[in-house]
Amino acid sequence: MSLHDQDDPALRAAQEKRLRAVWEPPKGLFLRWTDTNNNQVGVWYVLTAFGFMLFAGVLALIMRTQLAVPENDLVTPGTFNQLFTLHGSVMMFLFAVPMFEAVSIILLPQLLGARDLPFPRLSAFGYWSFLLGGLFVSGSIFFDAAPDGGWFMYPPLTTRTDLSGLGADIWMLGLSFIEVSSVAAAVELIVGVLKCRPPGMRLNLMPLYAWYILVVAVMILFAFPPLIAGDILFEMERLLDWPFFDASRGGDPLLWQHLFWIFGHPEVYIVFLPSIALFAMLVPTFARRHLLGYPWIVLAAVGTAFLSFGLWVHHMFTTGLPKISLAFFSAASEAVAIPTAVQIFVFIITLWAGRVVWSTPLLYATGSLAIFVIGGLTGVMVAVAPFDWQAHDTYFVVAHLHYVLIGGTLMPLFAGLYYYWPLVTGKKLSDRLGRTAFWLLFVGANLCFFPMHLSGLEGMPRRVFTYPEELGLGGLNLASTIGSFIIASGVAVIVLDLCRSPWRPKAARNPWQAGTLEWLAKPEDENWGVRSIPLIESRYPIWDQEDFVRKVDEGRFFLPDAEEGRRETIVTSVLDARPVAVIRLGSPSWLPMLTALALGGVFILTTYHFYWLALVSSFATLGLVLTWLWVGTAETPEKPCKPIGHGLELPLYISGSAAPGWWAMFITMMADATAFSGLVFGYYFFWTRHEDFPPEGMDFAPGLFWPMAALALGVATWVATVAAREVHARGGVNLARTLVAGAIVLAMAGIFAGLAGPWLSGMDPAAHSYPAIVWVLALWTSIHSGIAAIMLAYVLARSLAGRMTPRHDAEIRNVTVYAHFLALTAVVTYLTIGLFPEVA
Amino acid sequence: MNRDPLKWHERLRVSLWTLIVPPAVWAGHFLFSYLWASISCAKVGSFARFPTLFVAGTVVALAIILVSGWIAWKQQRMTGDPPPHESGTQIDRLRFIAKSTLLLAGLSFVAVLFSALPVAFLSDCR
Numbered sequence: 001m002s003l004h005d006q007d008d009p010a011l012r013a014a015q016e017k018r019l020r021a022v023w024e025p026p027k028g029l030f031l032r033w034t035d036t037n038n039n040q041v042g043v044w045y046v047l048t049a050f051g052f053m054l055f056a057g058v059l060a061l062i063m064r065t066q067l068a069v070p071e072n073d074l075v076t077p078g079t080f081n082q083l084f085t086l087h088g089s090v091m092m093f094l095f096a097v098p099m100f101e102a103v104s105i106i107l108l109p110q111l112l113g114a115r116d117l118p119f120p121r122l123s124a125f126g127y128w129s130f131l132l133g134g135l136f137v138s139g140s141i142f143f144d145a146a147p148d149g150g151w152f153m154y155p156p157l158t159t160r161t162d163l164s165g166l167g168a169d170i171w172m173l174g175l176s177f178i179e180v181s182s183v184a185a186a187v188e189l190i191v192g193v194l195k196c197r198p199p200g201m202r203l204n205l206m207p208l209y210a211w212y213i214l215v216v217a218v219m220i221l222f223a224f225p226p227l228i229a230g231d232i233l234f235e236m237e238r239l240l241d242w243p244f245f246d247a248s249r250g251g252d253p254l255l256w257q258h259l260f261w262i263f264g265h266p267e268v269y270i271v272f273l274p275s276i277a278l279f280a281m282l283v284p285t286f287a288r289r290h291l292l293g294y295p296w297i298v299l300a301a302v303g304t305a306f307l308s309f310g311l312w313v314h315h316m317f318t319t320g321l322p323k324i325s326l327a328f329f330s331a332a333s334e335a336v337a338i339p340t341a342v343q344i345f346v347f348i349i350t351l352w353a354g355r356v357v358w359s360t361p362l363l364y365a366t367g368s369l370a371i372f373v374i375g376g377l378t379g380v381m382v383a384v385a386p387f388d389w390q391a392h393d394t395y396f397v398v399a400h401l402h403y404v405l406i407g408g409t410l411m412p413l414f415a416g417l418y419y420y421w422p423l424v425t426g427k428k429l430s431d432r433l434g435r436t437a438f439w440l441l442f443v444g445a446n447l448c449f450f451p452m453h454l455s456g457l458e459g460m461p462r463r464v465f466t467y468p469e470e471l472g473l474g475g476l477n478l479a480s481t482i483g484s485f486i487i488a489s490g491v492a493v494i495v496l497d498l499c500r501s502p503w504r505p506k507a508a509r510n511p512w513q514a515g516t517l518e519w520l521a522k523p524e525d526e527n528w529g530v531r532s533i534p535l536i537e538s539r540y541p542i543w544d545q546e547d548f549v550r551k552v553d554e555g556r557f558f559l560p561d562a563e564e565g566r567r568e569t570i571v572t573s574v575l576d577a578r579p580v581a582v583i584r585l586g587s588p589s590w591l592p593m594l595t596a597l598a599l600g601g602v603f604i605l606t607t608y609h610f611y612w613l614a615l616v617s618s619f620a621t622l623g624l625v626l627t628w629l630w631v632g633t634a635e636t637p638e639k640p641c642k643p644i645g646h647g648l649e650l651p652l653y654i655s656g657s658a659a660p661g662w663w664a665m666f667i668t669m670m671a672d673a674t675a676f677s678g679l680v681f682g683y684y685f686f687w688t689r690h691e692d693f694p695p696e697g698m699d700f701a702p703g704l705f706w707p708m709a710a711l712a713l714g715v716a717t718w719v720a721t722v723a724a725r726e727v728h729a730r731g732g733v734n735l736a737r738t739l740v741a742g743a744i745v746l747a748m749a750g751i752f753a754g755l756a757g758p759w760l761s762g763m764d765p766a767a768h769s770y771p772a773i774v775w776v777l778a779l780w781t782s783i784h785s786g787i788a789a790i791m792l793a794y795v796l797a798r799s800l801a802g803r804m805t806p807r808h809d810a811e812i813r814n815v816t817v818y819a820h821f822l823a824l825t826a827v828v829t830y831l832t833i834g835l836f837p838e839v840a
Numbered sequence: 841m842n843r844d845p846l847k848w849h850e851r852l853r854v855s856l857w858t859l860i861v862p863p864a865v866w867a868g869h870f871l872f873s874y875l876w877a878s879i880s881c882a883k884v885g886s887f888a889r890f891p892t893l894f895v896a897g898t899v900v901a902l903a904i905i906l907v908s909g910w911i912a913w914k915q916q917r918m919t920g921d922p923p924p925h926e927s928g929t930q931i932d933r934l935r936f937i938a939k940s941t942l943l944l945a946g947l948s949f950v951a952v953l954f955s956a957l958p959v960a961f962l963s964d965c966r
Contacts (some may be wrong), residue, residue, distance in 0.1 A: 327958030
């Protein structure tokens, strides 16, 4: 299609009509919920997370009311325990993390000039999982069954079923389910940033928001899986009495603390970085200039991401670990202040060098930086171990973490709300209400949390439902309570502002005169994302590229049409964003919602010990996932290539490392391998905790033969799969099918060989932590062999059905990625359980 | 453009993987420090007064960071397009990744020194 064609208004109108029809959301009372478009799913996601924030806020108000005066009896101690546990858990798991995913699902395609993210159905699946798990966990408080062991659920209080009730299972299983949706979002966002950028948007032109999201999504892959590993051990102990955390049977409660905080500390940065990322978008807009120090922001984001994994033990300074270990973590905790400060200086310098427009979003941004810096400074204090020994478990820490989270997450999100509301709804929020709310929040936050530094230093412990009058802390606590209600009034003003929005007139397009791609969106809602996918030559194309908006609007860039009536977007290369292919995106479907329901059933039914029903639910999940894959992925296109304008013709099918699906598998398996490493950490952790390992009388328990046989079978499965891929690519379809069938048999045999070691030697997992951890490793690896067998069977079926050919071979290539990780898992597991007892 | 042939360090390919070499080395060193201390304390009950293994590990880590920083420093000075070096060109993309790698090398170097300091001051497993 030449440029000349796009001069014809009739042609453009016809293209727009086709695009509109293709991206038309499903209508009807029920059908509308099958939508997968990022505009809809993102908005549901944001509203749900916002709702959970309000809910957790109300819990906090009840707590503050209880603590307003000494010896109050508004709530019982048991209820108070549920309140603080749920407040922390909901704010972290159901507000902060999902909110970042939600905002990214809305913004990222717009920022990248893509029609949608690469896996819209996966986003929808993540949303429904989040909604279901969130309601399950939050609703428990209305049945007096909420978790009550603190948001970190320390054993043995929480693992002993005589000390804790159903709440612990609800926390563990409900939030595990939500972790699944977080990992799903991470896959979606990483592949989105790496593979769906517009042509020309090389890495150095990427909006900084996308840089932050890439970094944070990668952090999720390494932070959440250790918690998933911990959850597995935790539930094994609660449901089956396997003593991982029971010191009387060789377990250790500290193992949980390690696994929890390996997740828990990066988590703080996972919620902080995407919020600060919003500043990287709005600061240049209101400074009316390019952001200064672009590489410095990348330094800050990547540097913080790495260092944040070396901080976890600073939550464990008082557990009696050797001082040398504490000192390493103290050092890293101080070092992380460097990249954190760098990005704040970059924002200040950009404002300094620009011509500042003092808008409401910028007011929130600067105010939140002030609050954040106070929290950061107390962070430097508590990172010093001797200071922390004094402050640990006092309100000083409560003050610190709330300054960090309000200044680093909540207020930046409100800045983003005021900045991006016109993008989503086409309407501006009220400046008057926004500024009123800001001052209420700012004053309220300081009045609520500053006195907590003092009450903490004077001896007010955390997580107590009341305190005696003689402590003399009544005044400080009352001030905190008044402050909390002022914060609540600020949030109420924002809610009022949002509620009045539908009656306001539409704002102009790009109302802040920003320079980045997302502001191409028109106030009148269009679901297609971007009219034509632009060629990017600058970090701020709307400011710098001549006639940019008009060219996009007139479809003069790429993919201005939807001739085949399919939802499509362009895939580009990772470093330089060279166009690679056009991919067809998932359309509205019931499958994501049904799969989330079925998977939710597995977790929720297990909570109530309905194991048979949970098993049925897991088979339903498997069936739905296979259906989803069969009908919705790796479709053979009706023609090999299609033109996208400017004489470019791109393939409609790609496989291997150029394809988004391959990356999704690779990224998922990185998360899987990280969870596995958490379990392996458990094994070696027990080794360091015991004088003799394996303990007396259990020497060489699984023996050598079966672990080595299982290892050989795991490696053989991998060899057969890789061979099948190679033979298949060279056209040997029948030989490849035979190899795949052989690999299935090997994988199935691997299951039995893996379990035979601990089974035949009669290892009783309830007796001691050693047999328990051996069983867990063997089970994990055997289950992975089983999944490999299912995947390979799927590949065989696709081949036999003619849906996989040497030219269209995404299935076998993706399953090979899984096989690489299976081989790695088998080697590590069986060398550990088979050979380590020989050398230990 | 008439220019001298590229030196070896200018020919090295840069990518997102090379970008994370310095902080990954920090992470490796950190893990090494943690394991070294906790295994020494758990299994031996003490660590050597002059910990040869630890010093060697630290020197290796610092050396890798220095080399990667030096290569990045050279690469981010390669001539090409005019300042401010934020165009959508091959050379500006290279300079950007190299500059970011250099900055990360600086941060990682400091962070490794931070991790090494405790061993200079603490001498037992209490």
